[in-house]
Structures are given as structure tokens and as C-alpha cells.
């Protein structure tokens with residue numbers, strides 16, 4: 001059986017590109033020059049945010065919300081209330097609108113998570129092929145409740161909505177990037193053992 005490979009790069013993600021449909025010559029959003037760097041974002045991260053904002057016309061700067069939240073997540077690992085408030089202020093949009101984005105997308109963590117975040121799909125096609133069993137097996141194996149993090153901080157186990165790979169059910173997503181298919185208890189055990197080894201090696205480094 002092939003071992004799942006994990007995402008190797010933790011390079012900052014900057015979703016989005018040029019504002020779609022923006023006519024040539026349209027004024028770009030002014031990069032906020034006077035925003036103080038908060039403790040949860042590095043100066044480099046703030047500069048990335050400003051570059052993302054500058055891709056959009058001033059009146060559409062809210063379009064950079066996912067990119068800005070992604071910077072926070074990349075640097076801090078999760079999106080706190082104060083992070084949302086900061087992004088809302090930066091983009092001149094209501095905090096609740098930022099919170100709606102954070103809570104809509106699975107990849108945004110609303111609390112700290114373990115080194116490996118395991119999202120098990122429990123929508124119907126996966127459910128019919130053992131998705132719930134896979135979730136319960138993982139929770140039992142790692143000694144966590146659904147949504148919880150293992151005592152050593154290595155694993156967080158969460159439910160996920162359809163991951164778009166129903167034909168490979170049951171499926172699981174590792175750290176929002178690596179899809180793992182046909183998750184039998186044996187494959188789950190193998191994966192957990194491999195990830196646990198990696199966590200130990202990383203801690204010792």
C-alpha cells in the first residue's frame with residue numbers, strides 16, 4: 001500500500017489573483033500605510049496582505065478577505081476573534097462578514113489545532129461506505145472526542161462536509177491539503193503511525 005505523503009511546504013498561501021473582470025486602468029485599492037502590525041501577523045505577513053488588497057479596486061477590497069485570513073492562518077495556525085477584527089478593519093468591512101467567511105470554510109481553524117488536522121468526510125456517500133466508522137475509529141485510536149486534539153498536540157480529528165472525492169469514499173483530508181482515500185481501519189492505523197513518527201521526529205529536531 002502506498003503511504004500518503006504530507007504537504008511539505010508551509011509557504012504562505014495567497015489565494016486569489018488579479019480581480020476578475022477588473023478593467024485595465026481601474027484604480028487599485030490603496031495599500032493601508034498606517035496600519036500597525038498586530039502581534040499575530042509578522043511584518044512580512046502584513047506586506048502580503050497589502051499586496052493582496054492592492055489587486056482589487058478600492059471599493060472591492062473586501063475581495064481580499066480570504067487571502068488575508070489565509071496569511072493569519074499560515075502564521076498563527078488559527079483565526080482568533082481579534083484576527084478577524086484586524087482583517088475587518090484592514091478591509092473596511094463588518095467583523096461579522098469576516099466571521100462568516102471564517103466559519104464557512106473548513107480550512108480556517110477557529111481554535112488552535114494539532115500538528116496534523118484530520119478531516120473525515122461524513123456526508124452521505126462516505127457515510128454509506130464507512131465514513132462514520134472511520135471517524136469513530138480515529139477518535140478511539142487517538143483518545144479524542146470529535147473536534148478534539150490529542151494530549152500530545154499531534155492530532156486534531158474533525159468531521160468534514162463533502163470533499164469532492166465521493167468515488168474514493170470514505171475519504172479524509174490531512175492538513176487541508178492531502179486527500180487520503182478508501183480509509184479502512186487498517187489504512188487509518190498505518191497513517192496515524194506514520195504521522196505520529198513524524199511528529200516525534202519534528203519535536204526532537
Ligand code: FES
Pocket residue numbers: 121122123124125126127161162163164165166167169171
Ligand atoms: S461525500 Fe465524502 S467526499 Fe463526497
